[in-house]
Amino acid sequence: MVSTTSSLAAPNASTTSTKPASSELEQAQRTAATSREGQRTQQNAQILQASMDVSISAGNQSMTLLYRAAVDKLNEVLAPELGEDAIAKAQQQDQSSEAVAGRIVSLSTAMFDRYAAKYPNKDPETLLQDFVATIRSGFEQGYGEAKDILQGLGVWGEADSPVRSAVERTYSLVHKGFDDFLQQRLAALKAPQDSASDTADSPAKTATA
Numbered sequence: 001m002v003s004t005t006s007s008l009a010a011p012n013a014s015t016t017s018t019k020p021a022s023s024e025l026e027q028a029q030r031t032a033a034t035s036r037e038g039q040r041t042q043q044n045a046q047i048l049q050a051s052m053d054v055s056i057s058a059g060n061q062s063m064t065l066l067y068r069a070a071v072d073k074l075n076e077v078l079a080p081e082l083g084e085d086a087i088a089k090a091q092q093q094d095q096s097s098e099a100v101a102g103r104i105v106s107l108s109t110a111m112f113d114r115y116a117a118k119y120p121n122k123d124p125e126t127l128l129q130d131f132v133a134t135i136r137s138g139f140e141q142g143y144g145e146a147k148d149i150l151q152g153l154g155v156w157g158e159a160d161s162p163v164r165s166a167v168e169r170t171y172s173l174v175h176k177g178f179d180d181f182l183q184q185r186l187a188a189l190k191a192p193q194d195s196a197s198d199t200a201d202s203p204a205k206t207a208t209a
Contacts (some may be wrong), residue, residue, distance in 0.1 A: 059085035062150055063095040064165045067104065067168060069149075070142030074108050081118045086111055092118045097169040104170075105177030108135040112185075124189055136175070143171055 006107075071087050078086050087107045115131050122130075150156045150163060157164050 019084065060168055062146075062155065063097070063100050063151060063170065064168055066143065066146040067095075067100050069146040070104050070139050070174075071107070072140035073140075073142035073145065074104075074135060076110075076132050077141075078111055078115070078122045082111060082114050086114070097166050097173060101173035101177060106138065108139070109178075109181045111135075111169050125186065128182065128185050128189070132178055139178075140176055143167075167185055 022130065056199050072097055075087050112128075112131055115134075116127055147156065150167070155163050156162075160164075
């Protein structure tokens, strides 16, 4: 009698395709990579890798690190009012303390008009002081982050080391830039008041002449 047993075996569960699960994993990885946190993690890894690959003792990499960390934090503190990535992260060739500080100050203070538009009923002087306090906070956070990374890499050095001196000079110049911006804007606010006061006093001065 001829056997009628089928030669077709039932598919083994262990041999079923795993492509759907793999696809889901890849999609999750792509989503994480494009998220704000994922981008930030990747950026920090790139900064660290660049710091390892290129001699940081010359100071250029440390200034790039400070600039990028400062811009990241400034964008973070300005995001509630101005949206994400309000300040562009364009890189420049000149990495001197003066140039880096100038870019940080000019890019952050340029956001004032957009910031002010969010608070049309706030006292102008209070608004100005709040804005400067916000960008100071963002810069302080970025500076602290850059300093921690440089210390972790062992390149922060003593007080007279080139890297530390350049970064600390940039820190001082940025705060001076914020101070100058604040004083200039406050003076501009008071100028119309002084002009109005002088105009009001003119008739009285003419009468007594």
